[in-house]
Structure formats: structure tokens, C-alpha cells
Amino acid sequence: MTRRLSLSVAIERWPIAGSFTISRGSKTEAMVVVAELGDGKARGRGECVPYARYGETVEGVAAAIEALRPRLEAGLDRSGLQAALPPGAARNALDCAFWDLEAKATGRSAAELAGLPPLKPLVTAYTISIGAPEEMARAAEREAQRPLLKVKLGRDGDPARIAAVRRAAPGATLIVDANEGWDERHLEANLAACAEAGVTLVEQPLPDGRDGALARIARPIAVCADESAHARDSLAALTGRYDAVNVKLDKAGGLTEALAMAAEAERLGLKLMVGCMVATSLSMAPAVLVAQRADVVDLDGPLLLARDRPEPLHYAGSRVDPPSPALWG
Structure with missing residues (x-):
């Protein structure tokens, strides 16, 4: 019926x-x-x-x-x-x-x-916004106890920024998101600066459609597609340029496609990152399902808000627990 x-x-x-x-x-x-x-x-x-x-x-x-x-x-x-x-x-x-x-x-x-086993808690990245190196260092120092920090870059002077963050948070694993902000002229120098700072992954260094240089250089650290990755049919073209793909439900168009994208990324040999926009726990909850199989989890959106909705996801530091049925799913 x-x-x-x-x-x-x-x-x-x-x-x-x-x-x-x-x-x-x-x-x-x-x-x-x-x-x-x-x-x-x-x-x-x-x-x-x-x-x-x-x-x-x-x-x-x-x-x-x-x-x-x-x-x-x-x-x-x-x-x-x-x-x-x-x-x-x-x-x-x-x-x-x-x-x-x-x-x-x-x-x-x-x-x-969805045919998944029982959900487990995850460790999420925590985002450090882009700013002057000293501002970013202060922000990183406040969060230095977190195991994984995501550092926003994408402007002139990024080597100084990532070096400052590393000094402020010597024990944290660092990943970087350039949000399409670099160009070919500075690509290798910026990647080298990230490698020197011990960064393990860089998201979307070059603009979507102008990222061919990634296939022509020796990448010293893993490079992850974000704005260049949409739904499943975009993934095959990423091989050779990228090592990983960031699956976001808002780009994919929902949990249904995101689960299929994750499986396709794995088939293509791409590492999996699951990310988010700044939003409430209701946005994060479905992404927790996809993130169960991810190499990198970035679901800190609610941590960046002044308040969250009722029955939110439970965060203990950087650990996020599966959603309760009262929230979603």
C-alpha cells in the first residue's frame, strides 16, 4: 500500500x-x-x-x-x-x-x-579557524589536549600558520583544510611545510577543476578531495590526483548516497574521510553511520555552536557517541 x-x-x-x-x-x-x-x-x-x-x-x-x-x-x-x-x-x-x-x-x-553492525563511539577532529599565526596558536593551545586537530589554511603565509599551530599543540595529530585556497605556484612549498609540521592529510589544496597539478607532483602527505568530490560518479576521476575523499551528506544528497560513495571510494582504493558543515547534532547523526568505516572523522559541527538542540549527540572531549533514537535514527 x-x-x-x-x-x-x-x-x-x-x-x-x-x-x-x-x-x-x-x-x-x-x-x-x-x-x-x-x-x-x-x-x-x-x-x-x-x-x-x-x-x-x-x-x-x-x-x-x-x-x-x-x-x-x-x-x-x-x-x-x-x-x-x-x-x-x-x-x-x-x-x-x-x-x-x-x-x-x-x-x-x-x-x-542499513545493514550495519552496532555503532561505536568515534574520535572526531576539532577545527581551528584560519587567522593570524599567533591567533591560531592560541586557539590550538586551548585545544592541545585533543588527539586530532583540523587546521584551516588557504591564504598567503600558511607555512607560518601551520608551524605556529604545531608548536602550540605538539602532541596532537594535525590535518589541514585549504578550502581550495592554494595555487600551483605555492602548492609544493605549502605541502612541504605541512609535512615538516607532521600533518597527516591535506584537504582540497587547489580549486576544483584546477587540481591537475596534484597528479604531476610527488605528494609528501595524503591529499583529500572535498570540493572536487560530490556523488559517486565524481570519484573515478579523482584517482591519481587524490589519496582520499571527504564524504559529506550535504554534498552527496543524503545518507543513502553517502553510504554508496563510501563503498565506491573503498573500491577505488581511496581512503575515506567523513566531514560536516557547521550544524547541529541532527546533521551529524546520520553521518555517524558512514563514519564507522572512515579513516578520518570530522564531525565537530555542534562543538562549534553556542548551543545545540535537545537530545544532542554526546561529546566527551573529542569522542562522539552514536545518536540516541530521541535525536535521530
């Missing part, structure tokens, strides 16, 4: 503790879109973060979700959703709402529905 679903859509603003700064700019709040699906007995939620880098806006994403209301009311299911919307934030919110609804309706966890 066709299941006819009700839909609600909301735009929410969540203040960031201080500010969050990458090579493309700063923000002081996270704007998210939440989709909720109901079948008359149970309700499921999904949260997404529209990504301006890909031309998304909160209004546009909310409108794209709202436009599917007639088809949801007529019986559109999670399988049909994959063709109804392209990869991106709108499909992510609805896809995750479908998973949550099914979990609530059946009394089975989303992990069980």
Missing part, C-alpha cells in the same frame, strides 16, 4: 560560539533547513546546510523541498527521492528524514536498517 506522507519545512538559525573562518570568509551563525516527514503514526527529521559554494541558499533549498510536497503526499519514497532531486542539501534533509521515519515506524535503528 502506498504510504502518503505529510511534510513540514523550517529554516533555523543557530549561533556559533565566536566565529568560524575559512579561506572563503567568516560566519557567526549556522543556518540550516529541517525537513520533517510523518505517516500519521511516526515522524522523521533531517537537517541540511545549504552550501553557497555550490550556489545553494536556505530559501532555495527550502523551496526545493516544499516543491516535492505533492509527490510525497502521493507516495514518493526514499528510493524515488534519489531521482526526484539532484545531490545536494535539499535531498539530504529529505533522505535523512526518510531514514529516521523508517527507524521510528519499525522500531529498528537506522544502522540496522
Whole structure:
């Protein structure tokens, strides 16, 4: 029997503790879109973060979700959703709402529905925003007890920044995210500076579409695709240029595609990173499922907020526990 679903859509603003700064700019709040699906007995939620880098806006994403209301009311299911919307934030919110609804309706966890073993706690990276070297050093010193720090770079003077962070946090494992901020002229020098600082991975050093130089140099440390990696069909072209891929549900268009991307990345011999946007625990919860198989986990979004939603993920330092059914899944 066709299941006819009700839909609600909301735009929410969540203040960031201080500010969050990458090579493309700063923000002081996270704007998210939440989709909720109901079948008359149970309700499921999904949260997404529209990504301006890909031309998304909160209004546009909310409108794209709202436009599917007639088809949801007529019986559109999670399988049909994959063709109804392209990869991106709108499909992510609805896809995750479908998973949550099914979990609530059946009394089975989303992990069980996905065929996964029981979820385990994870160790997540914690992000250090880009700034002057002395500012970044102070931020790193405050978080030096964490086992894994993600350092935002992508501007002139990055060798001084990463050296300052390393001095401030000598015991932490460091990864770097340049957010497409480097160019070919400085690529090898910046990678060398990262290697000297003991960095283990660099995300997206060059702009998407202008990253061919990565195939022509000897990469001293692993390089991970982020903005160059979208859904499954983007992964094959990454081989030879990248060593790893960052799977984010907002890019992939939901948990369904993210699980498939993770499997395809492994098939291609790419290491797996699971990342996030700055958002609440509701965005992170589905990503915890994908992150069970990841080499690097970066799900610190709620730690960067001034407050989180009720029944949040439990963070103990850098350890994050699986979500409770009250939150999602």
C-alpha cells in the first residue's frame, strides 16, 4: 500500500560560539533547513546546510523541498527521492528524514536498517579557524589536549600558520583544510611545510577543476578531495590526483548516497574521510553511520555552536557517541 506522507519545512538559525573562518570568509551563525516527514503514526527529521559554494541558499533549498510536497503526499519514497532531486542539501534533509521515519515506524535503528553492525563511539577532529599565526596558536593551545586537530589554511603565509599551530599543540595529530585556497605556484612549498609540521592529510589544496597539478607532483602527505568530490560518479576521476575523499551528506544528497560513495571510494582504493558543515547534532547523526568505516572523522559541527538542540549527540572531549533514537535514527 502506498504510504502518503505529510511534510513540514523550517529554516533555523543557530549561533556559533565566536566565529568560524575559512579561506572563503567568516560566519557567526549556522543556518540550516529541517525537513520533517510523518505517516500519521511516526515522524522523521533531517537537517541540511545549504552550501553557497555550490550556489545553494536556505530559501532555495527550502523551496526545493516544499516543491516535492505533492509527490510525497502521493507516495514518493526514499528510493524515488534519489531521482526526484539532484545531490545536494535539499535531498539530504529529505533522505535523512526518510531514514529516521523508517527507524521510528519499525522500531529498528537506522544502522540496522542499513545493514550495519552496532555503532561505536568515534574520535572526531576539532577545527581551528584560519587567522593570524599567533591567533591560531592560541586557539590550538586551548585545544592541545585533543588527539586530532583540523587546521584551516588557504591564504598567503600558511607555512607560518601551520608551524605556529604545531608548536602550540605538539602532541596532537594535525590535518589541514585549504578550502581550495592554494595555487600551483605555492602548492609544493605549502605541502612541504605541512609535512615538516607532521600533518597527516591535506584537504582540497587547489580549486576544483584546477587540481591537475596534484597528479604531476610527488605528494609528501595524503591529499583529500572535498570540493572536487560530490556523488559517486565524481570519484573515478579523482584517482591519481587524490589519496582520499571527504564524504559529506550535504554534498552527496543524503545518507543513502553517502553510504554508496563510501563503498565506491573503498573500491577505488581511496581512503575515506567523513566531514560536516557547521550544524547541529541532527546533521551529524546520520553521518555517524558512514563514519564507522572512515579513516578520518570530522564531525565537530555542534562543538562549534553556542548551543545545540535537545537530545544532542554526546561529546566527551573529542569522542562522539552514536545518536540516541530521541535525536535521530
